[in-house]
Amino acid sequence: MAKKLESLDKVTVKFAGDSGDGVQVMGDQFGNATAVVGNDFATLPDYPAEIRAPQGTTYGVSSYQIQFAAYDVYTPGDIPDVLVAFNPAALKVNLTSLKPGGTIIANEDEFTEQNLRKAGFSSNPLEDDSLGSFRVYRVPITRLTIESLKDEPVGHKDKERCRNFFALGMMCWLFSRPLEPSIEFLKKRFATKVQVMEANTKALKAGYNICDTMEIFPIHYQLPPAKLEPGKYRNVNGAFASACGLVVASHKSGLPLIYSGYPITPASETLEVLAALKQYGAVTIQSEDEISAITMAIGAAYSGAIGVTGTSGPGLALKTEALNLAVMTELPLIVFDFQRSGPSTGMPTKTEQTDLLFALFGRPAESPVIILSPSSPADCFWISIEAVRLATKYMTPVIVLSEQFLVHSSEPWKLPDLDKIPPIEVNFRTDPKGFYPYMRDEKTLARPWVKLGTPGLEHTLGGLEKSNIQGTISYEPENHDLMNKLRAQKIQKVAQDIPDAQIMGPADADVVVVGWGGTYGHIKAAIEMANQDGMKVAMVHLRYLNPLQKNLGDLLRRFKKVLVPELNLGQLSYVLRAKYLIDAIGYNRITGRPFYVSELLNFIKDEYKSLRMH
Amino acid sequence: MAKKLESLDKVTVKFAGDSGDGVQVMGDQFGNATAVVGNDFATLPDYPAEIRAPQGTTYGVSSYQIQFAAYDVYTPGDIPDVLVAFNPAALKVNLTSLKPGGTIIANEDEFTEQNLRKAGFSSNPLEDDSLGSFRVYRVPITRLTIESLKDEPVGHKDKERCRNFFALGMMCWLFSRPLEPSIEFLKKRFATKVQVMEANTKALKAGYNICDTMEIFPIHYQLPPAKLEPGKYRNVNGAFASACGLVVASHKSGLPLIYSGYPITPASETLEVLAALKQYGAVTIQSEDEISAITMAIGAAYSGAIGVTGTSGPGLALKTEALNLAVMTELPLIVFDFQRSGPSTGMPTKTEQTDLLFALFGRPAESPVIILSPSSPADCFWISIEAVRLATKYMTPVIVLSEQFLVHSSEPWKLPDLDKIPPIEVNFRTDPKGFYPYMRDEKTLARPWVKLGTPGLEHTLGGLEKSNIQGTISYEPENHDLMNKLRAQKIQKVAQDIPDAQIMGPADADVVVVGWGGTYGHIKAAIEMANQDGMKVAMVHLRYLNPLQKNLGDLLRRFKKVLVPELNLGQLSYVLRAKYLIDAIGYNRITGRPFYVSELLNFIKDEYKSLRMH
């Protein structure tokens, strides 16, 4: 029976179930299939806070959201058009954030009385009228999976576990995605467990075929390929991209890479990725705490290596004192802050952007550092490289403000030609003649870097104030004033070395939206929609947060209104106000999840309207 | 022979010598004698950075500066009119900061070839022409002291050690101060060493008498008493005043006081003062580090006591993470930051005001706290009490930003009537009915405080985000947004509970100078001089730094120019700019020493002039 095939241009799908349901693998594979048909996409996995919550509970729900389209996609989507719910709990937690009129595909086998109770339903939503506004497809996924595998030589449990691939097959049919990438994946994943591999493959195909044969869905969809730049692509999340960038920077600079970290969510991933890249010479140390992590990195930097440490809020708090040591000794040091919900332990698995002012001012005394922030998962790669370039050139700590959202979220990444990435030039001082540890490069104000072991350049660094040039301990009043000012100027000089801020959007816009970090995609999507709606709204997104780009003030003053949406209570706003005396207007929400594009659009609309009214 | 007696109205005197010369005792005693004649005064001891530097070296010089006058005195004086130099090194380090035409009294016995060399003089300044512009009195202080004690039954070394009291006697003669307070002091100090006491007393009198008899000074001075408010006074420094305020707050609130600290200059003093006040029930703990210090204080606060910790820059850095725990658990906690020169170890014995932005923003995530700052040594007492009042009323951490300068500097303190200090009312929750740990007081938004051990109120606090009211762990997006906003609002509410900001100076001024912390005296002196010079300049000094006083924005907007002198690179300026979009103009110097009144006056003059020119 031939099914109706419709064209769509953009869909958000969410897979949700118990941690044991395998939704993360399913999501990844759906992403791969999506890539192959040439749609653009972005994904957002969401893990439960508990390690392994009891089965069927709402707090044990794991999910994977993906938005894909026939054109550029900037975010994993606000709320799903299609929800695949493996159990009642998965339905429960997602019901309030599902598109009105959206589609629900529910594994009805799991809607048992016990599971319904665990999820807090008093009656079966698949049977009462409560889902009235949605298109609901009840599918006995578990039973169908087992049925389809009745001849396979694997146990019942193993058969049951194939239900995610069965569901994946269904979704591939529904959105016209090929099965091959997933079949390939299964071959690799279960190379040594052939029977499991075959069972999963069979389930996958069965899921696909059953839709083709049976009346499960009256319709299926097809999305034309997006017009992506030609090239090779892979799906990448921020954790991997950050680590990769560091390894590449290490090779581009010829410097050893020493990354020391203490596990903390969501920073651990980057440490773990790097720990598995030993073949590239990356040294990772799991230290006893965050203080030792950063001081080890400082020792490495003094030695002449790239010293890196990564952490999240509570851990960054502990690095505060040592960061000042790096400021005082003017050593290159990279500190990753994978921001998460706080203060204190807060909501450790959730995202927010609340550490900007902490990165700027979170150290006693006057202690300027460079601050960078990636805009997307793939940008994490580039920011890592830029961090190493600036740290070593200016002999200063660099804080990279990443986010929980960027760590886990993924997007297609056009793979760069590594040979085209310029080398990072590091000129260690080797000549003893006229050497002083605090003599400064005229252009950068950087002091010389010495690889320990170099004869004739023996010197002692430390946290006490040093005389400029000579670098001996100094309590001289004017020297301290000078050094404070030099340290500040040095960081300001970086503004000469980075590209100017760019306006995206209409040149004649009255309103500009300024953002930073992982909200890039959300703001960009909102801006595009606003302009499609007839508003003239421009956008400036900052990857350099300290120093700010040198043209930024002038650029922002051109607009009648400066809007600053942030996942905090107004931190970039505060900075822009103080620096430029611009009455920046914030949109500030801290919910632990990324913005909805729709709420940003509403914000922009409201502010745009009030502007027109004047 | 009768000597010429002249009237003066204001003098700055500095005693300087080796650590072993006893200049600190001498300074203290001169202060006491000054108090007795009714002059107002302020003092500033300055200790060498080294514990016990080799004798005669410039970096081993210890000094004590005192300004006294026939009217109100706000600072220890910019640069001395009179320098008492016990050795060449003391002369050397003070030469560049001595009033032109000023007076030098030098102990010529110490100007030996060896000492001159150690101090870096190539020839004896007392004999060459290099001191031409000063009035130099060469006095063989050591020899005269020993001579005057030739009949005393103490050893030669002990006799030599009396030279500070001999010199004190001379200074008392020179400025017409009585010897009695010092004689009383010696009686107490050497109660068990009668011979030493008598020798010192004799030296003191001899120093006085010799000036009366011999032609040492052609003239002596008298300063009429200042018109101080009637009452009982004592000389007090910030360390003692802070500790005292805490003890009084403990009694006024009926709460136990637990102060835990890890030694660090210049915070150690307050811990040490309190450690010796056990009779008032003060518990002090020297913890293993700053993290344990603050977490012990948090434990004490949870238990139902006043939990206090005190530190300086590097130590505050280490408390960052735990401070957020106190923010999250909404517990009253007092954190003293005795600011010192940084970043990192910096110049640990020197002063600056560089931790304001750190106090405001020095924690990951949105983490608002109350910030107070004392304006003078005696004000430290009142700020301690206010900190306890606000912390317990609003259930929040309070950071007190003190300064190295305030810790050691002293001024006459009009002793308060303790009975008139209002009680600090603390209402522990005792009623289990309807109790929830995060229910909030309508007016203050504070949650209830429970003394542990109270039956029926058992609950668990912690750093994870809590549901408002119930206080159970919550990952609910809207709750987190709400809690962030409630925590911020709670601190803002304090603005309703504190006095409005006051303008000091002419009501019709065009220019206002805004300051905070220990620069109060310097700014006040500069403002008075500016107004005497015909400028119309007003002053606002902030003791409340977060929240700012509610009328502050309106108040500042009245002026054409807002000047903000700070011992940092513009931190309060930054805040005022961001909050009020006021183009605050900073005067920013970080030299490790307090402002000179003269440099502030110049700054005000320049800015005033440029205002008039427009």
Added chain:
Amino acid sequence: MSVTEQEGQITYKWTDFKSDQDVRWCPGCEDYAILKAFQTALAELDIPREKHVVVSGIGCSSRLPYYMSTYGFHGIHGRPIPIATGVKVANPDLVVWVITGDGDCLSIGGNHLIHVMRRNVDIKILLFDNRIYGLTKGQYSPTSDKGMVNRTAPMGTVEEPVEPVALALASGATFVARTDAAYLKHLIHLIVEAHKHKGTAFLHIYQNCYVYNDGVFDDFTQRDVRDDRNLVLEHGKPLIFGKNRDKGLRFKDGMVEIAEFEPADPPEDITIFDETNLSLAFALSKLYWPRFPVPMGVIRRVEQPSFEELIYGQIEKAKQKFSTDLNKLIYSGDVWEVK
């Protein structure tokens, strides 16, 4: 809650120490067993519920306070010991417990362990040692075996594990004991003993992490082997072990050897266990399976004044010696009058 007051006595059941929060550890986690043992021990202690304060750090184990109906404080990673110290010093009437993990207590928090031991603050520390970081999903901890493969050491850890008992002993511990979470009765007994001790009590509990380190203690704690592979310590008794009590330990010149003998007839030179013998305790702490049986029970117990006792003792002394008049405080310097 079912509290019966009988002649001034409160009688609790273990369920009276349960809170209304859902317990959220992984199914199969041994933290459940320790929670139950703890609640049972508290019921045995017969101390009013509101007097108990349970302080923890961060980790799976550190979630425990939420599951208790007592006062509780879920602190920050590594700091439950100083928090508990603050609670106890501010109010010595309270009974203060610390719940901590091998990462919490020995990695980031290791220093506080040293210092609380030498202070001897009267708090009771329950270390849940699963030799792994549970909450952060499977990185190695300071007690993980060298060579263990895990998320941050894909080619195996390169660090020697630290022995918590040895560390506590070296730091001056006055009470140290060890057991396994599976030994419910022994665990309850030791919790009660820990409480009886005046001063810091340190209880090292082997705890199986079902998800990230399953079975790590099985070799010596499984029901069928434990008698042969554990050495249960008893003060004043010879160091004898084995299902048939046919093996013993001899210590000399710092060396230890196993003696085998006829069940009824231990040789005389088997070392007699003495709770107050520090060197012996240290030597015992370093015995591991398979070379040696793993010692369980009270490893050290000595009396010493507690920190808060000494602090308040000084305060009392000061009150007797000096005036407690507040005016004396502010008038303590040289005072003059302006009229």
Added chain:
Amino acid sequence: MSVTEQEGQITYKWTDFKSDQDVRWCPGCEDYAILKAFQTALAELDIPREKHVVVSGIGCSSRLPYYMSTYGFHGIHGRPIPIATGVKVANPDLVVWVITGDGDCLSIGGNHLIHVMRRNVDIKILLFDNRIYGLTKGQYSPTSDKGMVNRTAPMGTVEEPVEPVALALASGATFVARTDAAYLKHLIHLIVEAHKHKGTAFLHIYQNCYVYNDGVFDDFTQRDVRDDRNLVLEHGKPLIFGKNRDKGLRFKDGMVEIAEFEPADPPEDITIFDETNLSLAFALSKLYWPRFPVPMGVIRRVEQPSFEELIYGQIEKAKQKFSTDLNKLIYSGDVWEVK
């Protein structure tokens, strides 16, 4: 500087390790003696000056790097050990020294001591133990005697001191030694021995603070009594001491007793010292004057691979096992092409 190159050999004098900075400790401070010993030992080692890196924390003692002509790093309070670890791991060719004080190493920095021991990073730690905080002017330290009156404990400290050697041993130290700053030759010898050891070496040095804790070690280090009150350890030799070598120690069941005997005729059961015997080392570390003589010399020495050796070993192995082509790294996921 006077370096003579002879057949590829550099010959230094101790003065070649002096920097041009004025030494600013108090006159009378024993830090001077240790500095001199250190410079002398370095001259003995005959390693190019630029290979030495001296890392310190904060404290009087920690000023030492400024007085050396080698590379130096004056860190922050309590953290010299991880800084040194970073230096060494980044460049294993360097010879890395740590200079630290009793506050720096045992109070704020105690945790790093534990962890460096179990890692066995090839760095050499010189602990200047003056049982006081010198730099901050006289507060008590973790090694201060209980009851000592000082600035933060005007009625005496209430904490038991911690024994650095015991702590290092409990943490897995592979080399531990002790001496007094006044024993110049012994100190130089031990610094050289520390350097020879591959792995973390911990050298506990009693150091007199002339200003705030003068004479605290005099009872057992004064010239006239030291032979009777020190126990100088020698591997493989019996534990004999006394000016007349007429006293010895016997260890059994964790207890120790002093045996007195005729000088020439020690009883057979005097314990033989063995550098590799951990329990014996621990027992020795807890001996104090006046009950016992104070052990001096190498207390423990065992061989074990160092941290950086194992790390780079894994890296080498990975390089052999996996492709080192950078493109393989970024192409490691599922790659597709858009045309």
